[in-house]
Amino acid sequence: xxxxxxxxxxxxxxxxxxxxxxxxxxxxxxxxxxxxxxxxxxxxxxxxxxxxxxxxxxxxxxxxxxxxxxxxxxxxxxxxxxxxxxxxxxxxxxxxxxxxxxxxxxxxxxxxxxxxxxxxxxxxxxxxxxxxxxxxxxxxxxxxxxxxxxxxxxxxxxxxxxxxxxxxxxxxxxxxxxxxxxxxxxxxxxxxxxxxxxxxxxxxxxxxxxxxxxx
Numbered sequence: 001x002x003x004x005x006x007x008x009x010x011x012x013x014x015x016x017x018x019x020x021x022x023x024x025x026x027x028x029x030x031x032x033x034x035x036x037x038x039x040x041x042x043x044x045x046x047x048x049x050x051x052x053x054x055x056x057x058x059x060x061x062x063x064x065x066x067x068x069x070x071x072x073x074x075x076x077x078x079x080x081x082x083x084x085x086x087x088x089x090x091x092x093x094x095x096x097x098x099x100x101x102x103x104x105x106x107x108x109x110x111x112x113x114x115x116x117x118x119x120x121x122x123x124x125x126x127x128x129x130x131x132x133x134x135x136x137x138x139x140x141x142x143x144x145x146x147x148x149x150x151x152x153x154x155x156x157x158x159x160x161x162x163x164x165x166x167x168x169x170x171x172x173x174x175x176x177x178x179x180x181x182x183x184x185x186x187x188x189x190x191x192x193x194x195x196x197x198x199x200x201x202x203x204x205x206x207x208x209x210x211x212x213x214x215x
Contacts, residue, residue, distance in 0.1 A: 140175035
């Protein structure tokens, strides 16, 4: 209860209904501001989380690509590690072939000892080639094919007007590849002076008789 003897303080502010409304409005604005700040913080946190997820996915993808590239490089290194050894073995195989080719025709049939020697050399040559094949070394013997400068080395050209230009007439030395990588080109003799590969020249008399040539 208020004391009836108490004198009212003239400096005390009296809260009117309008003042109460203003105070409520100020409270609502503060609440909105707080909510807005929280929403901004939440949006920023979501953006940071999305960026972190994207960075993680990118890192995982980079690591996976690195692993695949490393595995591929290891496989290629293992595959082509025998290149130098293969070239040396190929040289030995060449010598065996030359030795067999040096035997005159019919000489081995006339001499049982020479026949046995030739057969033994041929057997060793075949074993060498089998070892190379098991390790992915493939022999190139392109006789009759069209010259491919990526695989063949032309050492001589021979005039052959009836043979397509660039056709390999003779193989002097076999070539070799590991997978698709060349380790030694085939040394060949090619034809020149003939039609381009894939085209057939028509004799003049036949061309004159062909009605399709008439206008």
